[in-house]
Each structure stands twice: as C-alpha cells, then as structure tokens.
Amino acid sequence: MHFPRIRLLVGEVKSMKRNLPWLAAISFLCGCNAKPSTRLEQPIKEQTADTSLPDIGTGHSKSASPEEVDATLQRIFGRLVIANRADHSSVTGDFNGDGSLDLAVIVLSVKTELGMINGELANWTIQDADQFFTPPAGERVVFQQKQSRPSVEAGEPLLAVIHGFGKAGWRDSAARQAYLIRHAALGDLRAIRATGHIERAPPTVRNSDVIYEGSNHGEFLFWNGSQYAWNRKANNKP
C-alpha cells in the first residue's frame, strides 16, 4: 500500500544526488549559510613566526616519468593537448610557493580542439608570459590596464603548469588547477629555487622555484601571485 510513496522518495533522493555537486559549489562560492547568526569565527591560536615551507612531495620522486606526465595531462586537459617528447620538456618544482610539488610541461595544442581549449568556461586558465610587465627596480611606473584574455593559436607550443595539492603534489588526483602559458615554451626546462633571484616579490613567491628555459640566460619564468611572467635580467636588480 505504501509502495508509490516509497518510489516517490527514491526519486527525490536521486534528484538530490544529481544536484549535490552543483549545490555544494554554489554554497561555497557564495558563502551561503543556513544559520548565519550561529556561525562564529574560531579564535586564532597564538604561534611563533614560521616562514619555512613544508617538505615538498614527501615520499615521491621529484622527477616526472613520461607516463605520469601523460596521465596528468589526460586527467586535466583530456585529449586537447599533447606532451612534447623532447628531453627536458618537463620539470617539477614548487612554482607557486605553496609547499606542494608542481609540474611544468611543454605541450602542443590539438588543432581541431582549439574551441574547447579557448573556451571561456574551460577548466584551465590561459596566460601570456609576455603580457606581464616587470617594472625596473627603483623606478615608479604606471601599470597599464590588463589586456584581454589571451587565446591559443593552432599548433602553438605552450607551457602547461599543473599546481600540486598536498603532499602528493601534482600527482594527487585533486590537483587540477592548471595554466596554459603562451610564449613560455622554449624547451630545456630547469627549476631553480627563487631565493636570491627575485628581490621585490612577496614571501610566498620568494620561497618558490623559478623556471629557466633554453638559452635564455638570465631570464626566468616565475609565478607573481596571479600569473606566470618572464623576469627579464635587466629588470631584476638595480
């Protein structure tokens, strides 16, 4: 006798399950709170200054095998990009200074998938390393209004950077924050600790790794807190 009611409930639960990820995303992004009056900020525990970073990639190799690189690219970009197989086309390091190991790899965009790669709601951010201007030290400058969102061109080599998450870094399946960077795929990638290289950057960036490429001696790619940019040698030190 109660069968129809039970079927109705099952239908409602299925409907709720379908909508759960969407609702979760909205509630976080919007800071929705069912009981705003009862949610209080927890007191912050006192502690001594500790500017050191946690160990990077505990229990994991710093180098990336081609299979791991392919699997990671597949997880994030699907079949939209192809990894460059040349030597030193990938490098790992803590590029954004968050204590997790990140991956940088040179990729080629698949010509037939440009629409998906450049999509406005794509799950990655396209940046142009040449768009960011690093002001010369000791000089006052006026920043130009940021240019429009860059687009990838057919067959263009790009530097794909995947930011790591937790101790497993870029190998963690939750590590899906990714950037496709134009004008930053010169090859022969090397990661070097930024200490001493960047003088006027915030502490998180100062404790990160920077990427040297090819024969571009003295110039390196670094995370400035919001995007990857070239640091020109002439601009780095007064």
Next chain:
Amino acid sequence: MPAALGSKVIHPYSDFLLHNVGTGDGIVQNGPPDTANKMRTAPLWGVRTSDRLMHDGESLTRNEAILRHAGEATFVINNYRSLSTNQKNQLITFLNSL
C-alpha cells in the same frame, strides 16, 4: 540605531572568515603570522558591479576568479570543474544577479 537600518536581514554572501585559498600575498591579516597567506572572504553582494576580481583585481572573468581558488577551496572548486557548461553558466548568472 535608526529603525531604517537596524534589525534588518541582509544576505552578504560571505562567511567573513580567513581562509588559505592559495592567493595569499604574505601580508599578515591583523593576527598571528599564520594569517599571512589567508584572505578574509569578501562579500559577493554587489559582485555584479565588479569587472576586476579577487584581492588584486587580476582576474577579469568570474570563471577565471573561481579557478584561482586552491588550498582549502580545492575540493569545492573541483566540484565546479565537474559542472557542465550549462551549469557553470547558471552559477555565473546567479553571481551576476547579486
């Protein structure tokens, strides 16, 4: 408190808490040193009027701003990544209504 201002229910769409969402700039937030890389959630109320987003104004689109969140926000942002284009558009339309 004037009656016109007091005892009103508002919906600022913020928890007003400090979170490490991977965008910290190393500046201590009126607290101990471990707040240096945390940001206080800005209210989304009125976000429709902003064309430059996040604390540094470096994000030009809603999608770009959402994807910049990492750290504590990783899992919920991965939920966003799993949405269809239509669902993402619905969410962004909602944000543009605030």
